Each structure stands twice: as structure tokens, then as C-alpha cells.
Amino acid sequence: MMQDKQYLMIPGPTPVPPVVMAAMSRPIIGHRTDEFADMHRRIVERLQVVFQTKNEIFVLTHSGTGGMETAIANTVEPGDKVLALVTGNFGERFAKIAREYGADVDEIQFGWGKCVDLKAVEEKLSANSYKLVLSTQNETSTGVTNDIAGIGALVGRTPALLLVDGVSGVGGIEIKMDQWSVDILVTASQKSMMLPPGLAMVAVSPKAWQIIEKNRSPRFYLSLPAARKSYEKWNTAYTPGVSLFAGLDTALDMMMAEGMDNVYARHKLLARAARAAVRALGLELYVPEDSYASPVITAVKSPGGINGDDIRKVLKNEFGVTFAGGQGIMKGKIFRIAHMGFSDKMDIMIAISALEMALARIGHPVELGKGVKAAQQVFLGGNE
């Protein structure tokens, strides 16, 4: 492979647009300056458009898991009853963090590759009294997007807070924080937001603040009250990643220029093309049901007893293309193609044409060009 000819298609970190890289290469600015405060305000005002919220949004200098822990550390005290809606690896992680802070976690496992079943949630909520409900917007380990609107409608009727891990989805999949009654929404820089890792964004509802202010769990760097105090003057409690803020400022320029509706439509189109291609090649989608398949990542079952990691090795070594492997129980059994953030039609062409060649190289029967054709037809509007 030629140096620098690399196509990163994992669900974070994702490729960063050159214009964002250039913004991050500008001279470092001090964080106690008007210049930083102006940039901070601009960032938050546009994140509110992305999150569809009037709530405060804290841009915190750690990666996505730090954002999830921020949500938990500020709301959970030992013995609190928490309902965790688990659809894969990241749902499990959210529950694990809650347990770490002493929560009594009631975990519903919907099964890998499945989405949250609203009836099961409704039953649990009517039979129990929870302080928190944890859900994952986009489960990257399986390629499932959960119905946050539906979950929010149920949780919003109870005193419980709805905490949503939107790490991989926000910015690529629509979310309406206020309308859907989400109380804490977490995302991170390195997925659909088109930045390198290093920032988490945490939005907090008024209902959540009532719990947060009373919370006595240990928290210092992850303290939301500390963050709120500095936020009033568009400052931060601790030293922020100023280069990443500059990059976020520019990434939001790009997203606003494209228009969020167009951003969401683009991701849906890419997923539709990827899924059409996988089907045309006679491969099996890990999430066969289209209605809750993720717009930002497509998981595919490795065919014919082949270890998915062997396909990934050929893709990487011969074509410079990096897919993600399976996680946890699905290791080696699936591979995952991210089309998240800085991704467009030609990335699907690259992914599918390389996949076809990798399968042929490994000896799996494949009709070259057939998957590409199916994706092309989606792009041309042939099967809309």
C-alpha cells in the first residue's frame, strides 16, 4: 500500500476533514481570553441546534466514556435504582459505569442486533420506581439505532431521568433532546462530529439539574456544577482542549452549511446503499430489519465460515481500507463498515469495491461489481 492512502471506516475515531485539521493547526490560544469565550459561545449555540435543545451543553475535555461517566457521576448515589436498556457493548458499558457508582441496576438485555422493545420498557417502568433510565442512541457494536423518541415518551411521564449515550450518533442521526424528553445527552468529538478524539459534549435538562445539585458522589474533574459555574462566562472549569474547540467550531460551520436535515439524509442514503450492496453480494446483514438499522454503521456477518478478521486483514493490507471487527460475543463473526461523519457516496464505492476484491482474494465466491452496482442504483435513485 502507498503511504497515506488509507481509508478509515471504523466507528470512531473517524476521518477528519482537511478544513477542520487546518483549524486545529492554528496557533494555540489561551483559554481565559475573550477569543476563547466567543468561540465557546458560538460552539454551544450551534450544538444546541444539533441537539435540538435549549439546555446548557458542556464541552468537556475527555473522550466519550468520560462523558458517560460525567452523566453517571453527577446523578447516581449508592443504592439508586437504575434501569439500563442494553442492546450491545455500549449499553453494557453504560450499566457498568452506573454499578461502579453503586447503583442497583436493573438491566434489560434486548439481545445483540435487536433494538429496545418499548413494551418491555413500559412494563418495567409501571412495575418499578427508577431514578434513572440509561439508553444508547446508536449501538455501534451491532449497528442498531434505538427509538429515543419512544423511550423518552415513556420515561418522561415518570420522575426518572433519561440518560442517553449519543456518542456515535449525535451529528449523524437526528435527536430532539427537548421534544423527546432526554435529560442528559452525551456525545463525543470523534464520531459523527468529524473531529479527533478528546472532547465530550454533555447537555443537561432542568429536571436533571434537580438531581445533580443534590448528588454527593465523588466528582471533581467530572463535576457538572463546576462546569456550570464557569459556563456562565463562557469559560471552562479546567483547561479545555483549545485546538479541539477550534476544530469543533469549524466542524459545526460545515454542518450548518450543509444543513442538519441534509446531514441526516446523507447518512441514511449511505446506509441504504451499503445495505443494498451487502444484500446484492449475497451476504447477510447483522441487522436484517431496515427500520432500526443504523444510518452511520453497517454490520455484516462474515460469510462461509470465514473469520471476519481475515477479511479485514486483506482489506487493510492490500487496499488500505479499515473496517471494524466484531466486539465481545461477535468477535470474528461480523465486520462493521462505518459511514459516519466525514463520509459520502465515494466512501461507499471504496468500501464495497474493496470488500468484493477482498472476498475474491480469500476465495469466497463473489460476483465482482455486483455490490457496487446495487449501491450505485441507490445513489442514482433507482430503488428509492
Place this chain on the structure above:
Amino acid sequence: MMQDKQYLMIPGPTPVPPVVMAAMSRPIIGHRTDEFADMHRRIVERLQVVFQTKNEIFVLTHSGTGGMETAIANTVEPGDKVLALVTGNFGERFAKIAREYGADVDEIQFGWGKCVDLKAVEEKLSANSYKLVLSTQNETSTGVTNDIAGIGALVGRTPALLLVDGVSGVGGIEIKMDQWSVDILVTASQKSMMLPPGLAMVAVSPKAWQIIEKNRSPRFYLSLPAARKSYEKWNTAYTPGVSLFAGLDTALDMMMAEGMDNVYARHKLLARAARAAVRALGLELYVPEDSYASPVITAVKSPGGINGDDIRKVLKNEFGVTFAGGQGIMKGKIFRIAHMGFSDKMDIMIAISALEMALARIGHPVELGKGVKAAQQVFLGGNE
């Protein structure tokens, strides 16, 4: 189209690898320093590997046409007899520059899309006495690569100097300056050398120096004797483009790491795949003959009375892919796909899959995926 999702496939300027961009972003250095001299020496030593020469190579701060004029301005005086071997637009330009300096130019037009016919050259050389012979290594206007070894064998037997425009080819197509009796070889930064425009490289044989030293045509910035004087101390006569030198240093690192044989093989493979795809799609190659088809650019006849520029508009607007149009007499009649410099297999997948979609969009009958398949088969070794 998403911002920054652009695929530039014109024959210069060509895409620049990120590692080269990063090198050019380093702090500017002074040009009268040991640091610059060390870099200059490193650059020339490795350019000698690329040019396959022991001759001095001058890295001059102007673009390719400036390099061609440097070759002419230092060798031509009014009334000099010059033989110009013309196979397209750039061959015509070389002849035009010679006339500008008062040369009596004898021009053989081999026809667009054709290569230099050695028999015609041999006849001219035996019937006339020329001071210079001008040839183009790679004619980007048509996608033809001329047989410089063959031309050099003929010219080397005469007192004439052989001046070769290697602007688009050197670094992507093998050339053996010394063995093939090339007296002045010119290339530029923005083609197969993977840099932005702004540098020309001019290598000069001992036979050429005898003419250059006697030359009395006006030349100051383009003076090779002035360049030679500074070159002895790894300096330059005038202010050099230091950032481009830093980029060239890194581009040469990449080329040496890949190995020049691999670089040349990669370009041949890309051309073979592009040509197989074009044929599979039922389109007509502008240069049907494989033996002199360019390894770095493929010209295609626009099909079915469609103006090639209309195909190019769809490619650019809908897929972010930029092909070159036809030049001169071929404007609107052909389009040209460059696979030059920082280009690899996936770029061919992008070019061909986008071309298929653009043709379908315009209403030209095309079997989607068929061109991609033909290119994939070349990459998999199926029709080697």
C-alpha cells in the same frame, strides 16, 4: 457535495499526500543556511536516482513551462535549427518556446493520439543538421508516452542535443537520462512528483553544457550558468521556494521508501485497470494502442455525441470527482482521467464507479458495475 470530499484527477496539479503537506507546514527556513544546503543536497541526490543520471539537477522556483523555457533559453540562439517532435498540445508548446527565441523550427506532427515514429525521426536526422531535438516524454493532452530510449539512441549519434519535456511523466514513468542520451530533462513538482505547483527540475548533460556556456540569448532568472554557480555550495541563484523544497524532500522519502520500480509498476497497473474498465463499458480509448498508452493518464472519447464537458460537470457536481477535459482540437470530444503521483487502486474505483453513474445520469446506456468489475479483475491479477 460535502465540503472537502473532492477527488482531483487532472494531470496536474495533482493531490498532495498529507505527509508532504505537513512537511510544507513546518516553519520557514532561510535559504542561506546549512539546513537548506543539507536539504538541497539530499533532494538532488535522490532526484538523480529518479532521473537515473549523474548529471547536475537544478531545482528552480517556477512551474513546468518555466522549466521548458529554461531548457530553450540556455540553448537556442536566433536562426538555430531545431527539430520538434510533436504529439499534442505540450509538444506544440515546446516548439513555440523555441520559436520565441528565434529558432528555425522543423516540426514533425505525428498526429494527436499517436506517438513519435522513430523512422520519421531517423530520416529527418540523416537529411538535416539540427542543434536541438525537442520531445515530450508523456503527452498529457492525449495520453501518449513517447519512446525516449528510441529517440535518444538516434539523436545521441548526432551532434544535436536532445531536450525532453518530462513534466508530467518523471516520477511516474521510468526514464534513464544517461543511458538514453537525454541532454536536458525537465520536470515539475505538481504532477507525478506529488507536490503543489511551483518548482521545476532541470537536469543538464556535459554535452549540453558546451552549448549552454556559449549561449548569448537573454536569460537572467532562467540562467543555468547562474544556477550552476550557486549549486556548487548547494545554494540557489535566487530565492528558492523553501516550503516546496521541504515538501519535495518528503515526497522523495516516500518514493524511495516505495522503491522506484514499484512506483512505475503501480502507475502501469492503474493505467491497465482504467483501460480495462473503459473497454468493458463499451467506451472508446483515445489511444487504443496499449504499447504507447500513458501509464499516468487515460484519455477516453466521449460517447454517443455527448459533450465530454457535460459528463465532467455531473462528475464534479454530484460526486466531487474532477476529470480533465480535452485540450485544443479535442475540446469537448474527450475526457482524461489522471492516475498520476499520489494515486492508487481505490482512486481507479472512485473514477470508474463515478463515471458509470455520471453516464447513467446523463442517459447514456451503461451497465453499472461492469467497468468496476473489469478494473477489479486487473487488480486481482485475473487478466495479467
